[in-house]
Amino acid sequence: MSTDEASFAAILTDRLDKAGETGTRLSFWWRDDDAVAPSPxxxxLLALRARFDVPLALAVIPEGAxxxxxERxxxxxxxxxxxxxxAHANHQPAGEKNAELGNGRPADKVLAELARGRERLSxxxxxxxxxxxxxxxxxxxxDVADRIPQVGLTxxxxxxxxxxxxxxxNTHLDPVAWKTTRSFAGWDDAAATIAAELDRRIAGDAEPFGLLTHHLVHDAALWRFVEVFLEVTxxxxxxxxxxxxxLFGL
Ligand SMILES: [Zn+2]
Incomplete structure (x- = not known):
């Protein structure tokens, strides 16, 4: 049976109710990536956040910010x-998965770039x-991840x-079908991911659950998904x- 909007909301609500019954408090957070400038x-995104009054962590690309x-x-x-x-630039050799902070360059060079980015955003x-x-x-x-405190990133x-x-x-649910349509991966996919993630937490894992979005690629279906997710949670x-x-113990 395929999942639609209503059954997705029902599946999510059921898991949250179950958590409530067992006295589990689930930590949720929302990260949105790739911002550099104001846009419609x-x-x-900001209006949706305000409507549901939840915190939002916006990952901003320093070079183009x-x-x-x-001001916005x-x-x-x-x-x-x-x-x-x-700069959200790929530095891995051809044929490898894209990464800016991967092992395609010396760690010192990557960290120097991150230090510059940190200064720019501050x-x-x-x-x-x-x-x-x-x-x-x-x-x-x-090795880069281990050394980020050296450039002031906690x-x-x-x-x-x-x-x-x-x-x-971390984040756990990315609703975009990046390899195919670059639109919403579907209610089935989202429901399966959320059910598995929340079952793990109801069983005792205290890891916060993170929603990952990319406002610049959202079409109507993706906006609707975020809206339904927030309506329930x-x-x-x-x-x-x-x-x-x-969240980050800063
Ligand atoms: Zn990105």
Whole structure:
């Protein structure tokens, strides 16, 4: 049986109710990637956030980040700015998966670039910038990841189950079908991912659950997915929405 919007909401609600019955409080968070400038899509993202009154972590690409973006976010105190690499450029050899912070370059060089990005975001966004690194394509070489505190970056966020190390908080659901339509991967796919992720947490794993979105590629179907997700989760009594500093232990 295929899942539609209503049955997706029912599956999600059922898991949250179950968590509530067992006294489990689920931590949810929302990360959106690839911002550099204001846009109608960013306005829509911020309006959705405001409507449901949940925190939003916006991963901004330092190289192209504009003063106009800083001005647009100045009136959005519930939005934290995270560092999305440096330029979102791929440096891996041909045939390998894309990565900006991978092992295709010496770690010293990658870290110098990250230091520059951190300075740029601090300068543009002030305290709104939080020292959390979001690697482009969610990929980072282990030696670079270990050394990011040397350039003032405390937190790290990628995709998939986190390794339990301090200051590392990941995302788990990306609703975009990147390899095919670049639109919504579908209610079936989203329901299956969420059910498995929440069952793991109801069974005792305290890892926060992260939604990952990309406002610049959202079509109507993707916007509708985010809306339904927030309709169910934003006010559910079993769900808490910690802010970025709490999540990452900053
Ligand atoms: Zn990205």
């Amino acid at each position: 899509a960013l306005d829509r 504009t003063q106009a973006l800083a 976010l100045a009136s959005e105190p519930a939005v934290a700015v995270l560092q999305h690499g440096w 300068g543009l966004f002030g305290d709104r910038f939080r020292p959390v690194l979001v690697p482009p394509w969610n990929r980072i070489a282990a 937190g790290l966020s990628t995709f998939a189950r986190a390794d339990g190390r301090p200051h590392r908080v 934003a006010r559910h009594p079993a769900v808490t929405w910690p802010d970025t500093d709490t």
